[in-house]
Amino acid sequence: MEAKRTGKKTSPKTMYNSGYSLSYFNHLPHNEAKILSMHIENLTKSQKKKVVDEPYIFRFSYLDQSEAIAKRTIEEKKDPSIRLGEGLITKMNRCLESALKSYAILDFSGMSIPVKQLIKHLSKLKSICILDISYNVRLFKKEPRVKYFNRFLRRIFLAKCQKTLKKLSIAKSGMTEELAYNFCRCLPRMKTLQKLDISGNLIGEKAALTLAQYLENDEVLLGLDISANKIGDIGGKAILEALQENPALVDLNLSLNDMTSSMSKSIYQLIKLNKKLKRINFSFNKLENEGLKSILDSLSYNENLKCINLAGNEITSDGFKYLLKFQQSMYGFSLLKLNLYLNEPDKDQKKVLSSKFQDLETKILF
Numbered sequence: 001m002e003a004k005r006t007g008k009k010t011s012p013k014t015m016y017n018s019g020y021s022l023s024y025f026n027h028l029p030h031n032e033a034k035i036l037s038m039h040i041e042n043l044t045k046s047q048k049k050k051v052v053d054e055p056y057i058f059r060f061s062y063l064d065q066s067e068a069i070a071k072r073t074i075e076e077k078k079d080p081s082i083r084l085g086e087g088l089i090t091k092m093n094r095c096l097e098s099a100l101k102s103y104a105i106l107d108f109s110g111m112s113i114p115v116k117q118l119i120k121h122l123s124k125l126k127s128i129c130i131l132d133i134s135y136n137v138r139l140f141k142k143e144p145r146v147k148y149f150n151r152f153l154r155r156i157f158l159a160k161c162q163k164t165l166k167k168l169s170i171a172k173s174g175m176t177e178e179l180a181y182n183f184c185r186c187l188p189r190m191k192t193l194q195k196l197d198i199s200g201n202l203i204g205e206k207a208a209l210t211l212a213q214y215l216e217n218d219e220v221l222l223g224l225d226i227s228a229n230k231i232g233d234i235g236g237k238a239i240l241e242a243l244q245e246n247p248a249l250v251d252l253n254l255s256l257n258d259m260t261s262s263m264s265k266s267i268y269q270l271i272k273l274n275k276k277l278k279r280i281n282f283s284f285n286k287l288e289n290e291g292l293k294s295i296l297d298s299l300s301y302n303e304n305l306k307c308i309n310l311a312g313n314e315i316t317s318d319g320f321k322y323l324l325k326f327q328q329s330m331y332g333f334s335l336l337k338l339n340l341y342l343n344e345p346d347k348d349q350k351k352v353l354s355s356k357f358q359d360l361e362t363k364i365l366f
Contacts, residue, residue, distance in 0.1 A: 105130040109169070118152065127164050134171035134197065149179045153186050166192055171225070172200035180207035180229075187214040195223040199253065202228070208235025212242040219247050227281070228256040233263055240266040244273040251279045255309070259285040264294040271298035277305055283339070284312035289319035292340075296326045303334050311341040311365070320345040320353065323364075327356050340366040 108118065109132045118133065133139065168190075175183065180203035187193070203211075208231035215221070231239070236259040243249060259282070271277070282291075292315050295308060320343075345353070345366055357364045 104128060104164075106132070108132065108136070109134045122152065129164055130167040131165060132167075132169040133173060134169040136173045139173045149175075149182065153182060163192060165190060167195040168193060169195075169197040170201070171197045175201040175203060177202070177204040177206055180204070181210055183207070184210035184214060187211070188217070192220065194220060196221060197223075197225040199225045199227040199229065202230050204230055205232055205235040207231075209238050211235075212238035215239060215246060215249075216242040221246075221249055223251040224249060225251075225253040226257070227253045231257045231259075233258075233260055237263050237266045240270045243277075244270055246274060247276060249274075249276060252277060253281040255281045255283040255285065257285055259287065261286075261288040261290040263287075264290045267291060268294040268298045271295060271305060272301040275302065275304055277302075279307040279309075280305070281309040282313070283309045287313040287315065289315055289322065291315070292319045293322050296323065299333055299335055300329070305335055307337040307339075308335065309339040310343070311339045313343055315340060315343040315345075317344065317346045317349060319343070320349045320366075324349070324352060324356065327353075330362055333362060335362045337363050337365070340364060 104127060106128055118139070170183075175198070180198070180201055183198070184203075184207050187196075203226070208226070208229070211226070212235075215224075226239070229235075231254075236254060236257055239254070240263065243252065264287075267282075271280075287310065291313065292310065295310070299305070320340075323340075343366065350366060353364060353366065
């Protein structure tokens, strides 16, 4: 503890080579932990003042002992959280594992953490509210994938955090159709889940149909992102029909899913009947003029929808002609933003639309 008395700054490497262990740091009282963290982090005066003024904040640089260098800073607050989003830690320290029981937010996004190690950490969770393991594209590629994934599911859906988890992100984590199907089957157990992101996993139609069954009975979920999953018209139609009378969902992202205008009726019914949705993203699908027409026709029934994204679809000048005709009836609509970027209006239509929509609250992007 000589560093504490003299005020000398000790680098992470020196601290490590001096024989100090992080497990030792973990058991220090908060006041000493703050002082040590100043040496480890080499904080500025303002940062030191912040640490001293807020007794519930202390910082450690966790060392990957195989390299003996600091990899990532972990901050604990009154609402305890761990953020490791940009790190590449593959081996967690014991002191981190022992602390997992008290954390409310855990972010493993963008890491190369092995699935075995992840499962081990998840078993420690007790009061987690937000769990992010997105952008781990190799997470479930190791064989046997189903075996490891089922263990992962048991940790998430059967652990003590089942009644506390509110936000779960597994975006772009290499889920296959089979794994996604098993995942969606477990969703009804999550009674408190409010936001779910499984985008970029190519889950396919089968998992989408199972997801639709969950959505039909769910009354808690507020945000759902299933973009870039190749669910197609069959999966998309099932999800839209399941959400027609959903009492909670506010944000829905179905972009990049190969959906066509054969879903126009389902889209019309969703917007007409669902009074909770505020933002819908259908961008970069294959919706044509009929899809735009169905959306515009349904708007008169919906007073809550604020934003519709149709960018990157296949809407041509005929669809924009209908939009010009429909413009007269859009006064007083609640819609604030309609994104038609990367579609195909004529040059003259762009000028006319720009002038026509100047007096409307609805902002058109094209």
